[in-house]
Amino acid sequence: MIRPLALSMGDPAGVGPELAAAAWALSGTAGLPPFFVVGSQRIIAAAAARRGLDVPIVGIAAPDQALALFDTALPVLDIGDGAYTPGAPDDTGAALALESLTRATALARSGAASALVTGPIAKSRLARVGFDYPGQTEFVAAACAVPAQDAVMMLAGPHLRVVPVTVHVALADVPRLLTTGVIVRRATIAAAALTRDFGIAAPRLAVAGLNPHAGEDGRMGHEDAAIIAPAVAALKAAGIAATGPLPADTMFHAAAREAYDVAICMYHDQALIPIKVLDFDEGVNVTLGLPIIRTSPDHGTAFGIAGTGTARPGATVAALLMAGQCAARRAENA
Missing domain, CATH: 3.40.718.10 (Isopropylmalate Dehydrogenase)
Known part of the structure; x- marks a missing residue:
């Protein structure tokens, strides 16, 4: 059995929460593997509603629960709450994004999640709450005890x-x-x-x-x-x-x-x-050289359009698909 993917929420003021919901809404037609969001259940629900999406959100206590629920609802491993203020980032939201990244990475490292997909964060905001890495790639590498130059x-x-x-x-x-x-x-x-x-x-x-x-x-x-x-x-x-x-x-x-x-x-x-130029809406950032699979949509927080319903979910869908495909290959060869 391939375990579900863990998707970190990203900065709650950016497009990450709404694109997580939009990706789930497309999961049937896109053929997405089961995934769960590590973040705030209330923020994900608010982001989906603001985008006009009818996405059932269900809380889970453990990643394995996502497998049975995914077909009918978007599973969220709730890690706490914060304000949903799209386009207006603050330190509280950055702290929630960092906790989401930390928890999702740990779940992938433990094997509870088959892969890690990271939502977009604002590095300057994370630095204000103690994030001491150039980006998420270096953070995940350090968590996996991999030298930064080998990630x-x-x-x-x-x-x-x-x-x-x-x-x-x-x-x-x-x-x-x-x-x-x-x-x-x-x-x-x-x-x-x-x-x-x-x-x-x-x-x-x-x-x-x-x-x-x-x-x-x-x-x-x-x-x-x-x-x-x-x-x-x-x-x-x-x-x-x-x-x-x-x-x-x-x-x-x-x-x-x-x-x-x-x-x-x-x-x-x-x-x-x-x-x-070639793959703007479907580009995926993949970190090679890690013991876990890590992908991310190749775009940022897009604070300027967060909450407007105009952010396109293609790269998030592509990152989830690619992570699932890589996880399946590793499982086949294990």
Whole structure:
């Protein structure tokens, strides 16, 4: 039996609560696996009502109860209450979001939940209530005793998968932070996860260059030849089907994408611009290299539209679907 997914509520002033309810409303047509929300039962109900959704909300005391209830109601593991003030975040809501993330992560780690799906949070707000991590990825990695550098972010959608080697750093710092070892380590983790969790027996990695035209033989920078090319050679020597360094400006058109399973990119925007162009409403943030499965919709709290009924649930639905598919593969291979 595959246990239900745990969905953290996210910041109650953002779109997380209403999109949790909207995802459940679409669960039958979307084929979603059973999931439960870790958060405030009253806030989820209020968010659903404000969106005009007729979603029955039922409280549960333990994750296993969600399996029997999911077809007829959205199960919520209630962790306390707070104000539902969409678009107006405060410290009380941030504390509730942090407790939701903490509890949901613990349930996934214990095996009570088959995977963790995290709702959107505001990092600056969480910092005000004691959150000392750059983001949820680093928090979950620490909870799983995984070094932050081995928790690899992959963005995945119907048309593209990308892994940024460097993430939330200034562009000016990227050349200094790129090393052959870092590229090899993160690409290796990505390849292993594509096999374990996505069922790709021999993943094909396309490794982007850093500079225009992948350096053009050193005329536009030395990093491609000195750092990235040796990483590609090391990956090949380890039996991984890697190509590169490739000029990034020709990697993402339809014909090019057919030649690889994931693009290994050197910095944040090199990876995220193409996937947000191609899969904005269905993009999923997947953390690779963890002992648990963790996904998240690839968008933020959207305070500006929270409570207006205009936030689209596609990415939340996609994150739940992907988490369920990965959990099923792990269960099959256990």
